[in-house]
Amino acid sequence: MNKRAGTPFKDGDVVIKKGKIKTTQPVAGEGVSDDALRTALAGQLLVEGDRKADVPLAELTPDVDEADVQEAVDKVATPAVSGPITLKFEKTPVELSPKEFGDAIRFDPKDGELQASVAPSKLKKVLKKALADDAAKPVDATIKMVNGAPKVIPAKPGVTFNQKDLEAVFLDVVTAPKGERTVEVKSKVAKPKVTTEEAKAWGVKEKVSTFTTNFPYAEYRNVNIGRAAELVNGTVLAPGDTFSMN
Numbered sequence: 001m002n003k004r005a006g007t008p009f010k011d012g013d014v015v016i017k018k019g020k021i022k023t024t025q026p027v028a029g030e031g032v033s034d035d036a037l038r039t040a041l042a043g044q045l046l047v048e049g050d051r052k053a054d055v056p057l058a059e060l061t062p063d064v065d066e067a068d069v070q071e072a073v074d075k076v077a078t079p080a081v082s083g084p085i086t087l088k089f090e091k092t093p094v095e096l097s098p099k100e101f102g103d104a105i106r107f108d109p110k111d112g113e114l115q116a117s118v119a120p121s122k123l124k125k126v127l128k129k130a131l132a133d134d135a136a137k138p139v140d141a142t143i144k145m146v147n148g149a150p151k152v153i154p155a156k157p158g159v160t161f162n163q164k165d166l167e168a169v170f171l172d173v174v175t176a177p178k179g180e181r182t183v184e185v186k187s188k189v190a191k192p193k194v195t196t197e198e199a200k201a202w203g204v205k206e207k208v209s210t211f212t213t214n215f216p217y218a219e220y221r222n223v224n225i226g227r228a229a230e231l232v233n234g235t236v237l238a239p240g241d242t243f244s245m246n
Helices: 034-042 066-080 098-104 120-130 163-174 196-201 219-232
Strands: 013-017 020-024 029-031 058-060 085-089 092-096 105-110 113-118 142-146 149-153 158-161 182-185 187-190
Touching (some): 013 105, 113 163, 163 182
Antiparallel strands (some): 029 058, 085 092, 105 113, 142 149, 158 187
16 A cells, blocks of 8 residues: 655735735745665665665745745736726726726746636626626616615626737736826727716706506516516616606
């Protein structure tokens, strides 16, 4: 039966979670070095009878040590969480906070240090939240009732772009100093008809009315009235507008 001698070492690590930096300090291990094993085995080559080699355990040093962890924190993680970044799709800016984009930065041990890179799948999730669900189509700002109070739902521009273009410059912009944390993304933009600023300017403060209507049962009514309710639900009328169910 094979048994593993000693305990493995653990490399240091850095992660950015919800805009906060979390570090894992390295832990040394114990194991058999190649030199010690060769020496012990060589000493048994000319021994007759029962051969038994005593091999001392030596400290195993992590590839990523405390200095490597601190370097990753100082050069990448700390600048990244220092403030928001702005992605400019043509002339349309989209601001992202460290809490939103931090998870898209990953640190991997390589060549004895922690190397930062972009996690494409996580960056895709970040962009999906910031842009329209169908990224090519814009979404107008509107107002919805949330917990009984009106809330402005921000507009989202419709954007067509190649994510790899952003990945290539993402680390540069998140580690840039204040005033330089903006990047132009090659893209095509479709702007929403109603902007977030316009929705805020409506000044909606409260729900002013509600009503309930009853109707005789009929299968077609169940379908048609339900569909009509879906279409008119969330409609916002500006002062002077007239609404017609027709």
